[in-house]
Amino acid sequence: MRAFLAAVAVMVCVVACGLRPASSFVPPVEPGGIRPVPGLEGQRVRVTSKEFTEQLVLGKIAVLALTAAGADVEDRTNVQGSVNARASLIRGGTDLMWEYTGTGWITYLGQQKPVQGAEAQYEAVRDLDLRENGIVWLPPAPLNNSYAIGVTRASAEKWGLSKISDIPEVPVAQRTFCVDHETFGRDDGFLGMLKGYGLTYGEEVPRANVRRVSVGVLYNSVASGQCTLGMMTTTDGRVKALDLVLLEDDRHFFPQYNAAVTMRRQLADAHPEIAKIFAPISAKLTDDVMRDLNAQVDVDGGMPALVARDWLRSEGFVR
Known part of the structure; x- marks a missing residue:
């Protein structure tokens, strides 16, 4: 507890001084609904994210969930720019990150036209990215950051x-x-x-x-x-x-940008249990939930790591 309070004190001081908080701060959690997975014990998993608020919150959710499951997690969140975060995954510098189906389809895979419908867009990016880059897409959350x-x-x-x-x-x-x-x-x-x-x-x-x-x-x-x-x-x-x-996009112009956990095929093949860890988490992440989590950071001044932890606790995933 003393170590945790000391870490928080350091973070508060950094914020008060106007400096950027350290992205690697992760509060301690204990298993809740997420139980320790024997196969993940001691397994190194490097988690990355982009630098904007929603990605930081999602990245910390991934770090905390995998930690509760027993993995040895390296927090490499807060990478500047989509291309850089994605490149670290492709090149093997990191193992797992939350991504958006529309971003994967249009920005990374170079497709000109979005696919109509959330499920169809997910299936299209899932299949092509696995075939071309060896990246596995888990089923997406309802949240659509379009x-x-x-x-x-x-x-x-x-x-x-x-x-x-x-x-x-x-x-x-x-x-x-x-x-x-x-x-x-x-x-x-x-x-x-x-x-x-x-x-x-x-x-x-x-x-x-x-x-x-x-x-x-x-x-x-x-x-x-x-x-x-x-x-x-x-x-x-x-x-x-x-x-x-x-306003309603009544002509369905904007692509679907559903958030999904993506990871290197080597990790997905070696640890299929990771999909089971994230399935109930993804199911809870709706537009309304994500708006509230983002507001806790951007409006209320909360820290992404603590916002992520408190949400996971409120849903019973961790203690």
């Missing part, structure tokens, strides 16, 4: 907005968008969405109506009325915290 168009509740009520195809109901002068820099030009992002919904950039959506901003300020920019509409993601905790409304 793109969305968000507005304030007041804007939704004022113009009767419930789906993306309702955007023309907003007068052109007020048809303003906040879009982050990366998403703006992507085929599965802002310009692609406009094309998919028959809205011409420069006409139905004047160029001057679009502000390119960082993700860090985008949600507040919409909430404060600087933009009427914003390109958001469905599981971001700020959606709930700021009482924003996500």
